[in-house]
Amino acid sequence: MPVRSNPPASMGRRAIPFLFVLLWSTGFIGARLGLPHAPPLLFLVLRYLAVIALMTMVALVMRAPWPRGVRAWASIGIAGLLVHGLYLGGVFIAISQGLPAGVTSLVVGLQPLLTAMVAVGWMGERLGGRRWFGLALGFAGVALVVSRQLDAGFGAGGLPAAVLALLAITAGTLWQKRWCPSFDWRTGLVVQFIPATLATAVAAALTEPLQLRWTGEFVFALGWLVFVLSLGAVSLLNALIRAGSAVDSASLFYLVPPSTALFAWGLFGERLTGAALLGMALTVAGVWLARLK
Template identity: 65%
Template sequence: MLARFAPWLFVLLWSTGFIGARLGLPHAEPLSFLSVRYALVLSLLLPLALAMRAPWPRDARQWLHIGTAGLLLHGIYLGGVFVAIRHGLPAGITALVVGMQPLLTAFSAALLLGEAVTRRQWLGLVLGLAGIALVVSGKVGGGSPLQALWPAVVALLGITAGTLYQKRFCPRFDLRSGAVVQFLPTAVATALVASAVEDFHIEWTGEFVFALAWLVLALSVGAIALLNFLIRAGSAVNVASLFYLTPPTTALLAWLIFGETLTAPMVAGMALAVGGVYLSRR
């Protein structure tokens, strides 16, 4: 039952990350925001892992592999997305850049992991990308500065490399202790960079506290546990294809929560993205 429903629950939770970022970033610098988020995540997961006597990695090599995967999946990806949005990159462009991840993962998995990508999967990946382009077409604006675009590209490379690295070097680990091992280097690296380039300015408003709590519990704990489970259970291409569903789901949530416009091309794009994921995961 978990294997059947985990992909769709993951998509729903992961899609709320953009909503949480939109609510919280006006009140905090991006890396400072993430540093507080990671500290809270560790304060929850470490006692939980110890209380449940979860098994820890057996040797230094496992610690290194799991920590490196976490740094790529969380530190590089989330850091790039938050910095891009903070510097004025529209959410539509951010989603479109990061939406290249399934195609990039499929190409890399075929070369690096030897995963066979069928014609049906390639067709599904292309359809999914076309669907994302339609979904974000009404949100993309011109004049975005280069300093806002490059963090989104870094985020794309980070999550692609993290998915492939974890699938190759550490696909199986205890989800309780492994999450701690993943977030520990992420928290340290993010805090060091934040201390060098930011002032740790945070406005502790009700909106920010709500966004922070949601991102910690629903995203960093719930969605990441599901992502690790999916990477362990399926191919890199199958996991990556789910990210095509994030922009359409985010658009629906923004329509419901913020009253953003939902146009006919966006609805058509959602249908294409869903069809693409269906073909890719068969």
């Protein structure tokens, strides 16, 4: 008898990339609501500590396996330091120093192209002309989506932090794919966030006033970033890196600025121009081509 595939499971796997983009795009909600009440790095330290506490309890209750050996802990920890500590720290600092969110998105939006170039040379991934064209088309779409913000005060002081974020998320994605593609997500999140917390706490103590206001907006923003982003979206990102190529995972980040623009339009009434709508269409087409085998 022929073995039939499981349609619900197959549909669930196919939905993971779209759910990841949806959740990751909501990060601007937490940043927009929380940053007026706390310095960026202190905000992130509280977020990381909450994730470590919650996931440690979950891992212990569920008796999840922990990584074995110093090498496994170090590899997962380095990935977490890059993807969480340096990437998120760079993004939050860039925005807090006046770099428009659209410009920040555009800088970080170079990640799929940068990942593709490094993956081809370092990891031996093979990309045809169609996938290269898809990556270029996706970046053009992102540029159109954020084009309105490119003219609104450049805030060059935050540019180095945005570039650091770009390099960190690229290196972190490639590192995890190369050295630690598979680990239990419950304990792995704890291991990833420990070095990110330590590094961010030291940077916060050296550079920021350790003051915050526990307002309703701040508590909501912190909870949103902990549960929706750090637990939900990051777990999905780990699954995507484990299941696909580095370029496949990175190309999904092209969909984040268009998705964020739609959230801003629906929640805050921000205007969507014709160029932005065209950019969204180009981005979706580019990601489809880049992920097409």
